[in-house]
Amino acid sequence: MQSIDKKYVYINTIGCQMNVYDSEQMIQHLEPMGYTASPSFEKADLIIVNTCTIRAKAEQKAFSFLGRLAKIKEKKPDMIIGVGGCIAQQEGRNILERAPFLDLVFGTHAIQRLPKHIEKITSKRCRIVDVEMASEIEELEFEKSIIPMQSAEGVSRFVTIMRGCDNYCTYCMVPYVRGREMSRDPEIIVKEARMLVASGVKEIFLLGQNVNSYGKKEGLCSFHELLSRINGIEGLLRIRFTTSHPKDLTEDLMRSFADLDRLCHHIHLPVQSGSNDVLKRMNRRYTKEVYIEKINQIRNICPEIAITSDIIVGFPGETENDFKQTLELLQLIEYDGLFAFQYSDRPNASASGFPNKISETIKQDRLNELLEFQGRITKKRNRALIGTIQEVLVEGFSKKETKNSPARKDPDYQLTGRTSTNKIVNFVCDDTSMNYRTMIGQIASVRIEKAFPHSLWGKLDRIDLTLTKIKGEESYAA
Numbered sequence: 482m483q484s485i486d487k488k489y490v491y492i493n494t495i496g497c498q499m500n501v502y503d504s505e506q507m508i509q510h511l512e513p514m515g516y517t518a519s520p521s522f523e524k525a526d527l528i529i530v531n532t533c534t535i536r537a538k539a540e541q542k543a544f545s546f547l548g549r550l551a552k553i554k555e556k557k558p559d560m561i562i563g564v565g566g567c568i569a570q571q572e573g574r575n576i577l578e579r580a581p582f583l584d585l586v587f588g589t590h591a592i593q594r595l596p597k598h599i600e601k602i603t604s605k606r607c608r609i610v611d612v613e614m615a616s617e618i619e620e621l622e623f624e625k626s627i628i629p630m631q632s633a634e635g636v637s638r639f640v641t642i643m644r645g646c647d648n649y650c651t652y653c654m655v656p657y658v659r660g661r662e663m664s665r666d667p668e669i670i671v672k673e674a675r676m677l678v679a680s681g682v683k684e685i686f687l688l689g690q691n692v693n694s695y696g697k698k699e700g701l702c703s704f705h706e707l708l709s710r711i712n713g714i715e716g717l718l719r720i721r722f723t724t725s726h727p728k729d730l731t732e733d734l735m736r737s738f739a740d741l742d743r744l745c746h747h748i749h750l751p752v753q754s755g756s757n758d759v760l761k762r763m764n765r766r767y768t769k770e771v772y773i774e775k776i777n778q779i780r781n782i783c784p785e786i787a788i789t790s791d792i793i794v795g796f797p798g799e800t801e802n803d804f805k806q807t808l809e810l811l812q813l814i815e816y817d818g819l820f821a822f823q824y825s826d827r828p829n830a831s832a833s834g835f836p837n838k839i840s841e842t843i844k845q846d847r848l849n850e851l852l853e854f855q856g857r858i859t860k861k862r863n864r865a866l867i868g869t870i871q872e873v874l875v876e877g878f879s880k881k882e883t884k885n886s887p888a889r890k891d892p893d894y895q896l897t898g899r900t901s902t903n904k905i906v907n908f909v910c911d912d913t914s915m916n917y918r919t920m921i922g923q924i925a926s927v928r929i930e931k932a933f934p935h936s937l938w939g940k941l942d943r944i945d946l947t948l949t950k951i952k953g954e955e956s957y958a959a
């Protein structure tokens with residue numbers, strides 16, 4: 482049998498969870514060629530930058546990393562450097578003008594062709610640009626292009642259930658760089674989730690640009706049916722998903738939050754603006770009133786649900802009054818958390834041609850005001866949890882001790898995880914004989930004692946484990 486040389490690939494992933502999944506796919510495709518993922522780029526034979534272009538800032542980040550790679554390539558000319566993801570798709574060959582040292586530019590639909598390209602570059606020392614998009618006829622190819630994860634480490638893993646978007650919000654370039662919406666076969670998704678759970682994963686995080694319209698175009702099962710099938714997987718503790726478009730949020734899906742015991746009580750439902758004028762020009766296809774009605778409905782079905790959102794400030798033509806309406810909406814809804822962005826023109830997106838652009842200073846001022854405004858709301862919502870017991874899926878040891886926590890020097894001392902409502906909880910345990918490591922991947926009941934802007938802090942109240950003690954025969958249960 483021919484032996485395969487061991488080689489290292491380093492992938493720098495910029496952007497959304499979808500890119501994280503795609504990077505994992507790249508590794509899956511490269512493994513049969515002898516590549517192993519490397520945590521540092523110094524010893525890598527192949528470096529890939531998986532890029533994002535959703536906002537101008539993400540693009541700057543990618544080009545700044547590419548600048549660093551230019552110097553490395555000078556020292557190690559044999560190293561192969563590739564750019565994938567959304568910038569690659571958008572710019573194609575043009576990237577070579579800014580980064581002439583690149584060996585490979587490959588788009589969002591070219592991941593499965595990665596091995597073929599790397600092989601050719603290695604043997605012929607040529608340069609390849611592949612930004613071909615799958616057409617509707619080639620949809621089946623999409624299914625074949627994903628290698629379901631056979632096993633995985635970690636407590637929580639992403640599973641992409643669909644790609645692309647057909648919505649064409651006027652500020653957004655996703656439909657141009659990710660292509661038309663395509664859903665994966667539910668059988669294959671469930672199989673992938675099952676394999677992940679069998680290898681120890683406890684939480685499955687389903688991904689798509691608009692999961693609410695999953696399967697519609699292809700006549701597959703609906704998203705809530707898919708959720709219900711995944712909910713039946715033995716050994717799985719939690720299911721999450723993102724992102725939802727408010728216009729496609731159905732009552733059936735809302736009911737899933739009450740009906741499915743493993744579905745986490747959190748929904749990310751980007752509203753983008755609180756002004757109907759702006760929403761119309763964004764082509765969001767819902768009004769503020771319809772959005773509020775859906776929020777009321779979902780809170781009726783699942784009162785403890787956490788709701789988060791995305792907001793764009795400074796969309797072309799956004800008046801002071803439009804912005805005020807956004808703040809009023811935040812006040813009314815009281816989101817648990819918010820991602821807010823200054824509008825930036827993106828190539829292809831039609832809003833880049835809209836008149837009445839907002840100055841950078843006004844955009845910055847509005848963003849600051851909005852973040853401060855939401856900061857007070859988040860604080861209030863987090864503080865309301867002080868004194869409650871929260872079920873936390875333990876993910877590992879917390880990276881840094883929070884300023885006010887009674888931390889020990891031992892970095893292993895503090896554990897971290899999330900509530901079903903997606904709040905980060907760092908916690909300690911008064912019982913020093915507890916083996917923290919065995920708690921990872923388990924649900925712990927934590928009494929919340931402190932609230933910070935982005936996390937909670939507490940003490941272990943109870944964990945349903947028989948193996949959590951290092952010493953002693955008895956199991957730990959309060």
Ligand code: 5AD
Binds near residue numbers: 791792823824830
């Ligand atoms: N400018 C600013 N924010 C944007 N987003 C998408 N496109 C733009 C843009 N051109 C934001 C939206 C979206 C999130 C992922 O990024 O709020 O929901």
Ligand code: SF4
Binds near residue numbers: 647650655
């Ligand atoms: Fe972009 Fe709108 Fe599609 Fe979301 S729904 S990816 S914002 S076009």
